[in-house]
Amino acid sequence: MSIKRVLYKSIVGKPLRSFALLFICIVMSAAVYGGAVISVSLQNGIDSLEQRLGADIIVLPESASEKVKLENILLQGTPGYFYMDKDIANKLAAINGVDKLSAQYFLVSANAECCTVQVQIIGFDEDTDFSVKPWLREAYSGKLGKNEIVVGSDLSTRVGHSLTLYGVECKAVGKLETTGTGLDTAIYAGSDTVRGLIKAAESKGISVLSKQDPADVISSVYIKVKDGYDIDEVTASINLGIDGVQAVRTKSMITGTADKLSVISGSVRLLITAVWLLSAVIMLIVFTVLINERKREFAVLRAVGFSRRRLAAQVLLGSLVICFVGAVLGIGICTAVVFPFSRLIERKAGLPLLTPDALTAAGYAFAALAAVTVTGPLASAYSAYRLSRIDTGRILREGD
Amino acid sequence: MIITARNISKSYKRKGISGEVQVLCSTDIDLESGKVCLINGRSGSGKSTLLNILSGLLCASGGTVHYDSTDVYKLSDTELSLLRCRQTGYIPQVQSAVGTLTVRENILLPSAVIGKGKDRFAADGLLERFGLTELADARPGSLSGGELRRLSIARAFVNSPQAIFADEPTNDLDDENSRLVFEQLRKAADGGAAVVIVSHDRLAQEYADVVYCMQQGSLSREKGRI
Ligand SMILES: Nc1ncnc2c1ncn2[C@@H]1O[C@H](COP(=O)(O)OP(=O)(O)OP(=O)(O)O)[C@@H](O)[C@H]1O
């Protein structure tokens, strides 16, 4: 028999006590790790969205906000569409300070046609686009031909397979990486393809346009401002100069969400700290209360030749082991919940969530593991001190 | 091993009473390999206190304890603990089993401390000698007082110590078991250990080479000579 066994038995021999401590550690580590992952996922989501939009200003028809906000389409994947006259693009080009501009076309798939949910279809202009193509290239390097599409990561369609939209067979030629935003449930296509789809929808009796010809409409225009021009001023002059449209500064659109996000991640951080502190205090109390219960056991160990140091080590190691096991379990449980259900959490929270890659997640897991594991010895330090300094003679006189 | 205690005094602070209570005053005692030394005396006279001081568990207020030429209370706690564990066996006056370990593991406990890594069978001989074989894998919680007593005696033997300190080892035992215990202690002495027994048991007299009586904080010899 070894001393390790004495320690092991002191843990498993008191299942209730050990389990209570273990439970605290599981809760603590799940909170610390889960909270950290959720808060970086939120930050990642917003960052990737900002990067992907790539435009300084987005112009939409004025009526758009009454239907579905662009924000919702982009962030939460709420499908929607709106149109304005194609002419507007020309008017925008004439505005002082506009460098590049490119139109996009929105459409929504018909219910239960290709996918279990309605899917946002986003068409872009192959010739002028600067916002979609740069990152679309990660998935597909060629030029998108007629009826060729690139699908978001959340759609089940695989590359090479086809998808039927309004009776038109579209071939998926690429699949995008996860962004954690509404873009993950979208389909991207060239503008010709989308115009064709709008027509196909009409021939099926699903009218998305009132009178116009699909060739005469656009949904939104992405604008890049010339260097040296103030984006806010350009936005203002668009809003003043062109009727029937609203220009939104991309940043301010995201800022609303970013503000919400910083509040959330701030409270998550506060919550993590509170849970950690609370658990540490509970553990401190538990260990202190246990001193009396363990006195006799330690007096016996002392009597058979344990040094004070060894007695203290016995307490510290015991708490270290429990906290380590608890942390591993807590982090494991958390990983099993947060990662697979991040989509659900995202939808419920209405915020983009981009879970960190395995390496980053492992880093956080390790940090949480360390934070929880050291809490045990910290919380039991006083108890270890007291138990290593017991008056063996007196305790072993006191009888049972 | 020769244990020499000189000028041992001990006083305790007592809760509720101002000042200190002098329990031992200037006591000398010599213990020697091969001898069984018996200490008796009234309850509360300080026998356990002296035994604890001799065994290295309790630091005296004054005086010295030498194991051969080692002044034990000059050692660091770690050194003294190791020395106690290697060379002495201590049988406390009260029940003293670790509840989470089995009887066998309790007996092996001192061997674990010195890292000898004795396997479970090392306890078999002791289990048999003290009639605990059938209880080897039981938890102490299910043992009778006498069984627990024999457990803590068996435990004191596990590292083949050179000195054994037994504080009322036959407290919960019947005559037959008391004899068994005294015989084992006698045997240990005959095998070269220095044995000290604190006991009121009349039987103990039969096995002792030297008998002391504790009175008013010091020892007086009643029988035998060293
Ligand atoms: N840790 C302590 N603190 C205060 N007083 C103590 C302490 N240990 C012992 N005493 C006191 O010292 C005296 C001697 O105690 P000790 O246990 O040595 O007696 P004893 O001779 O072994 O008695 P018994 O035969 O009943 O076991 C007692 O009066 C006791 O109350």
Ligand SMILES: [Mg+2]
């Ligand atoms: Mg006593």
